[in-house]
Amino acid sequence: MVVVLGVGAMLYLGKQKEAKEPGIEDVIKGEKEAQEAEEKNEDFIGKLIPLETFLVNLSGSRGRKLAKVNMELEVSNDDVQIEIDKLKPKIRDIIIIILSSKTYAQVSSKEGKDSLRDEIRDQVNLFLTKGQIKRVYFTEFIYN
Structure with a gap:
């Protein structure tokens, strides 16, 4: 039992x-x-902020190679959009300097564009205090 x-x-x-x-x-x-x-x-894509067209001479081309670039910035919150609008001249200046420092070889490959995206995001984020840029999207990238 x-x-x-x-x-x-x-x-x-x-x-x-x-x-x-x-x-x-x-x-x-x-x-x-x-x-x-x-x-x-x-x-998920957050709020996108379009920037005006960038037209720059590529580095090492003696003015013979141009890049026309349109991009949009994906931001983490709405406060960043207001901050970007206020800092737009400074942000455009940073991006122009970055773009014009690149050679044709650096921007013509996928890896080069990915690196450029990261560099632009990181440099612009240094100036932002109300949030961050999550991603940079190239909506047009033409070079001759």
């Missing part, structure tokens, strides 16, 4: 433990939900 009660208690306690531990379906469901939430955050 004691053996039967012991086996019954072990089975009962074992079932309770299994009920507390998440099953494989719960783990898969939780992982899928976390992955979907992460994808939404990566794809």
Whole structure:
């Protein structure tokens, strides 16, 4: 009789433990939900601020190679937009200096453009106090 009660208690306690531990379906469901939430955050585009066209001579070209660039800045909040509007001449100056310091070889590749995006974002963020530029998007990039 004691053996039967012991086996019954072990089975009962074992079932309770299994009920507390998440099953494989719960783990898969939780992982899928976390992955979907992460994808939404990566794809989310915040407020975009368009800048006027930049037309600059590329470095080392003796004025023979020009770059025409249009870009938009993705910002982290609305306060940054107001700050960017106030600092627009300073921001344009920084971007013109960065663009004109690049050679044709530096801006003609995908890696070069990615590096340029990062440099522009990092340099402009140095002047912003109310938020940050999250990304720089080139909407037009023409060079001859």
